[in-house]
Amino acid sequence: xxxxxxxQSGAEVGPGHSDSPFIQHHFDDGAHxxxxxxxxxxxxxxxxxxxxxxxxxxxxxxxxxxxxxxxxAHKYLDVKMGAINTGVLILSSLSAAWAVRAAQLNQQRLLxxxxxVTLLCAFGFLGIKYVEYSAKVHHHTLFGKRFxxxxxxxxxxxxxxxxxxxxxxxxxxxxKEPLNTVGGVKAQPVDGSKxxxxxxxxxVPGDPSASKExxxxxxxxxxxxPALEAQKDAGAKIDTEAGARPPPNTGxxxxxxxxxxxxxxxxxxxxxxVFIWLLWRATKGHFGPRYYGPIDFAALYWHLVDLIWIFLFxxxxxxx
Amino acid sequence: xxxxxxxxxxxxTGVHGDPPEPSYLTxxxxxxxxxxTLDHKRIGVMYLIGITTxxxxxxxxxxxxxxxxxxxxxxxxxxxxxxxxFTLHGAIMVFLVIIPGLPAALGNFSLPIxxxxxxxxxxxxxxxSFYLWCTGxxxxxxxxxxxxxxxxxxFYTPYSTTTGTAVVPxxxxxxxxxxxxxxxxxxxIVTIHKFKPKGMGWFQMPLNLWGIYxxxxxxxxxxxxxxxxxxxxxxxxxxxxxxxxxxxxxDPVLFQHFFWFYSHPAVYIMILPAMAVMSDLITTFSHKPxxxxxFIAYSSIGLAALSFLVWGHHMFVSGQSRLASMVFxxxxxxxxxxxxxxxxNWVATLxxxxxTLKTPMLYALSFILLFTIGGLTGVFLGAxxxxxxxxxxxxxxxxxxxxxxxxxxxxxxxxLHYWWPKMFxxxxxxxxGQVCAVLVFIGFNTTFLPQFVxxxxxxARRYFDYDPEFTIFHQVSTVGAFLMGIxxxxxxxxxxxxxxxxxxxxxxxxxxxxxxxxxxxxxPLYNFYAHEQPTLYPIYDYTDLYYDxxxxxxxxxxxxxxxxxx
Numbered sequence: 001x002x003x004x005x006x007x008q009s010g011a012e013v014g015p016g017h018s019d020s021p022f023i024q025h026h027f028d029d030g031a032h033x034x035x036x037x038x039x040x041x042x043x044x045x046x047x048x049x050x051x052x053x054x055x056x057x058x059x060x061x062x063x064x065x066x067x068x069x070x071x072x073a074h075k076y077l078d079v080k081m082g083a084i085n086t087g088v089l090i091l092s093s094l095s096a097a098w099a100v101r102a103a104q105l106n107q108q109r110l111l112x113x114x115x116x117v118t119l120l121c122a123f124g125f126l127g128i129k130y131v132e133y134s135a136k137v138h139h140h141t142l143f144g145k146r147f148x149x150x151x152x153x154x155x156x157x158x159x160x161x162x163x164x165x166x167x168x169x170x171x172x173x174x175x176k177e178p179l180n181t182v183g184g185v186k187a188q189p190v191d192g193s194k195x196x197x198x199x200x201x202x203x204v205p206g207d208p209s210a211s212k213e214x215x216x217x218x219x220x221x222x223x224x225x226p227a228l229e230a231q232k233d234a235g236a237k238i239d240t241e242a243g244a245r246p247p248p249n250t251g252x253x254x255x256x257x258x259x260x261x262x263x264x265x266x267x268x269x270x271x272x273x274v275f276i277w278l279l280w281r282a283t284k285g286h287f288g289p290r291y292y293g294p295i296d297f298a299a300l301y302w303h304l305v306d307l308i309w310i311f312l313f314x315x316x317x318x319x320x
Numbered sequence: 321x322x323x324x325x326x327x328x329x330x331x332x333t334g335v336h337g338d339p340p341e342p343s344y345l346t347x348x349x350x351x352x353x354x355x356x357t358l359d360h361k362r363i364g365v366m367y368l369i370g371i372t373t374x375x376x377x378x379x380x381x382x383x384x385x386x387x388x389x390x391x392x393x394x395x396x397x398x399x400x401x402x403x404x405x406f407t408l409h410g411a412i413m414v415f416l417v418i419i420p421g422l423p424a425a426l427g428n429f430s431l432p433i434x435x436x437x438x439x440x441x442x443x444x445x446x447x448x449s450f451y452l453w454c455t456g457x458x459x460x461x462x463x464x465x466x467x468x469x470x471x472x473x474x475f476y477t478p479y480s481t482t483t484g485t486a487v488v489p490x491x492x493x494x495x496x497x498x499x500x501x502x503x504x505x506x507x508x509i510v511t512i513h514k515f516k517p518k519g520m521g522w523f524q525m526p527l528n529l530w531g532i533y534x535x536x537x538x539x540x541x542x543x544x545x546x547x548x549x550x551x552x553x554x555x556x557x558x559x560x561x562x563x564x565x566x567x568x569x570x571d572p573v574l575f576q577h578f579f580w581f582y583s584h585p586a587v588y589i590m591i592l593p594a595m596a597v598m599s600d601l602i603t604t605f606s607h608k609p610x611x612x613x614x615f616i617a618y619s620s621i622g623l624a625a626l627s628f629l630v631w632g633h634h635m636f637v638s639g640q641s642r643l644a645s646m647v648f649x650x651x652x653x654x655x656x657x658x659x660x661x662x663x664x665n666w667v668a669t670l671x672x673x674x675x676t677l678k679t680p681m682l683y684a685l686s687f688i689l690l691f692t693i694g695g696l697t698g699v700f701l702g703a704x705x706x707x708x709x710x711x712x713x714x715x716x717x718x719x720x721x722x723x724x725x726x727x728x729x730x731x732x733x734x735x736l737h738y739w740w741p742k743m744f745x746x747x748x749x750x751x752x753g754q755v756c757a758v759l760v761f762i763g764f765n766t767t768f769l770p771q772f773v774x775x776x777x778x779x780a781r782r783y784f785d786y787d788p789e790f791t792i793f794h795q796v797s798t799v800g801a802f803l804m805g806i807x808x809x810x811x812x813x814x815x816x817x818x819x820x821x822x823x824x825x826x827x828x829x830x831x832x833x834x835x836x837x838x839x840x841x842x843x844p845l846y847n848f849y850a851h852e853q854p855t856l857y858p859i860y861d862y863t864d865l866y867y868d869x870x871x872x873x874x875x876x877x878x879x880x881x882x883x884x885x886x
Contacts, residue, residue: 026439026846036441036514043506043540051544054552054578058563061574069569144562249569255561259552 020291034293041297045304048267052308055260059315062252072246073253074319075153076141078132082317085128086309092121093306096299099278103292108285111295115279118302122272129265136254143258147251158245260312267305274298341844343745358443359845363450364429365743368736370457371425372812374416379805381409386767386801389794392786402784403470404485410473411490415497416457418724419586421732422593423539424453424504427532430739431508433836434526436854437515438846442507449507452500459493462486472782474583475550477564477575481557488557495550498543501589505539508532517835517856523617524859526834527603527610530617531596534624538585538592542628546582549575576638580631588627590724591691592620594731595662598687601734602666604832605681606673609860612665619658626655636707645704652702659695663688678830679753683734686761687727694722697772712782715775718768726764733760733811740815741829745842746822748814756811763807766800826873831865833857837874 020030027033063070099114140148152158278298281287287295344361354362385405388396397405428446432439440446463469466486471479480487512533516525553575555561562568564575603610610616632640632648666688675681697719701707710716741747774793779786786794828837838854839847848854857864857876864877
């Protein structure tokens with residue numbers, strides 16, 4: 001029959017004809033299944049990129065609006081740990097890629113070895129991350145209100161004003177900090193002519209004056225609250241002067257840090273489960289030159305997880 | 321497929337004369353075989369049951385809202401309960417009904433058959449999506465039982481992070497439903513790419529598939545942003561991390577940006593499959609090739625692409641910069657172009673056509689009218705100065721109901737009636753179906769036309785109480801809503817009745833030219849009998865089709881010739 005739809009010709013071969021027990025019946029053959037899986041995993045990775053994208057956008061916006069927070073707070077992070085973790089992940093990506101090659105060449109023992117290395121690296125990454133996270137919990141360098149360190153990044157003690165956020169982890173930001181920036185937005189009227197006096201109440205959300213799209217450069221110095229200028233000076237002072245208090249809302253850096261590295265960590269953890277499953281299947285000899293799709297797809301996923309970390313490391317740890 | 325139910329050689333009926341294979345409905349009976357099925361048709365039917373149940377629930381909430389608004393002041397509920405009612409109505413209708421309605425339920429059923437394929441590319445992922453849908457629905461119900469969310473379906477911060485109602489399960493439900501949608505979209509894209517039959521190029525695909533494809537692209541590319549946004553909202557609400565909290569340096573408007581970056585494309589996730597089905601319905605019942613095939617196909621992709629660029633038009637009064645608002649406004653106007661291309665092409669298809677006014681076609685014609693109204697009022701709202709006046713009024717409510725209910729759900733009903741004989745092998749009562757289609761149209765307009773008027777006169781949306789001058793509009797609207805509600809119950813009753821008493825359906829009851837009408841009604845497990853694979857004819861070629869009294873449906877002349885030769 002000409003123009004026959006998909007060939008599932010039941011009479012001769014029947015759906016389920018295949019050269020491997022792992023080719024599902026509705027695919028024509030192994031190649032058809034592999035190509036479909038490959039397209040599927042690429043779409044999934046596209047989905048993952050967009051899933052992370054909002055966090056990168058949040059990072060860009062908050063860093064653009066409050067560079068002083070990022071410049072101050074990143075010094076709390078341990079660059080050495082971050083660098084080691086970067087190396088660990090790159091090594092695991094190499095072993096994952098090598099695992100694909102081993103499966104394609106039917107090198108069963110090498111395949112198992114590569115999968116084990118990948119898994120060990122993943123555990124190593126998570127272990128180092130655990131050490132970093134526990135140090136942050138210990139030093140109270142946490143997100144939002146829970147940012148209440150006793151020490152500045154250089155180890156000097158932070159001046160503790162009365163009722164300060166340094167002692168009370170659950171305490172509100174002190175009234176002494178003029179909350180002149182709201183919603184990552186410079187509190188300035190749309191027309192930019194005059195602002196409210198410093199220390200006034202935060203702009204309520206939905207207020208038309210919360211116009212975040214205003215390019216800050218063009219508005220620099222025009223209509224910006226005096227307090228904001230003062231705060232910028234304070235931020236500059238912090239860099240030089242030991243013992244100064246962190247800029248307001250420094251917790252926002254750690255909010256973003258924990259969100260980004262946390263979501264990344266969840267992806268590493270998911271990868272661990274996938275590689276355990278693959279290792280189990282590899283020990284049973286499921287993979288070979290005719291069927292290596294799952295290894296290939298997992299390795300692609302792993303490369304993406306690796307790639308995201310390669311972006312996160314400089315963005316969070318290496319702020320100049 | 322790996323289950324015993326679908327083992328490869330369970331149905332070898334290779335040659336003519338063997339008893340026909342059992343249909344997918346009867347091949348493996350029993351509840352347990354259904355819930356672990358990997359058959360796209362059964363998964364589609366399970367979605368259909370879940371979605372219509374949710375539709376009923378969402379509809380009850382809608383009628384409660386309308387009853388409350390019949391008179392000023394409190395009738396049934398208090399202010400707080402009213403907020404919960406419209407939130408539940410919106411969240412259920414958007415996340416549980418319209419978004420999965422056409423793609424997941426009817427798309428799942430029809431997509432592989434239309435391709436002449438045995439199943440979707442990833443049947444297990446398909447079943448997983450369905451269970452994600454069930455989990456999401458259960459979480460939504462949990463919110464309803466505990467203390468229903470009262471934030472509106474948009475979950476705007478900071479209210480959603482501070483209100484005392486059960487926002488967490490509702491948001492978690494929407495998050496899980498998002499992943500159900502992503503995996504369905506991923507599955508459909510791969511299926512369309514990799515399972516097109518030989519001889520069917522991209523421009524020989526039924527337009528339905530173009531629509532499903534564009535929808536699936538949006539599902540994969542836009543929904544993850546909703547996922548992360550809702551995740552941030554959950555973390556913010558549970559952990560007070562400050563990302564949307566101004567007191568900690570966060571930005572509540574950022575939530576709106578993230579939310580609408582998904583939720584505007586989501587509007588197209590709702591409308592694109594509806595338009596897609598429309599193209600097939602209109603050409604089938606006009607018995608005439610579609611006018612401007614390529615334009616309709618490209619306009620689907622164009623709408624999908626544009627939908628990513630217009631989210632800011634939801635935020636004209638949220639403190640967006642004037643420049644951004646102007647750009648978003650201009651981009652919003654451009655959406656009218658691909659939409660109008662579709663409408664004009666449908667109308668041109670109808671021109672001088674031999675139209676059969678069956679139930680699905682009546683819904684299709686309603687769609688054209690209602691979508692035109694919904695689309696054009698969207699242009700009003702895209703205009704900056706007009707939007708400032710109409711923002712958050714009933715004009716907006718009427719506008720998006722014309723698009724979401726008047727277009728997407730009407731198309732869903734049309735498509736349901738269209739594929740019903742194929743799904744269950746039974747014909748519904750045509751006359752009852754036709755009367756219901758007309759009454760739904762009348763009821764819909766009675767409900768929502770007055771809302772345009774009162775919205776333009778300043779009746780704000782989501783208000784529990786109102787000035788007496790708006791009473792008459794609210795009353796007309798409520799009467800229309802009840803007319804529509806009753807009619808919808810009757811039309812679903814008509815469909816269900818047909819399962820028991822309906823006439824047996826022929827293979828091609830409407831004269832459709834696409835591959836699914838060559839399959840038996842209902843199809844066997846692998847969609848076509850093993851010994852008679854479908855034949856690919858030129859797309860939308862109706863010249864060989866004729867109505868056969870004995871068959872009760874449409875046949876191809878070539879079949880007749882084959883049958884007559886000894």
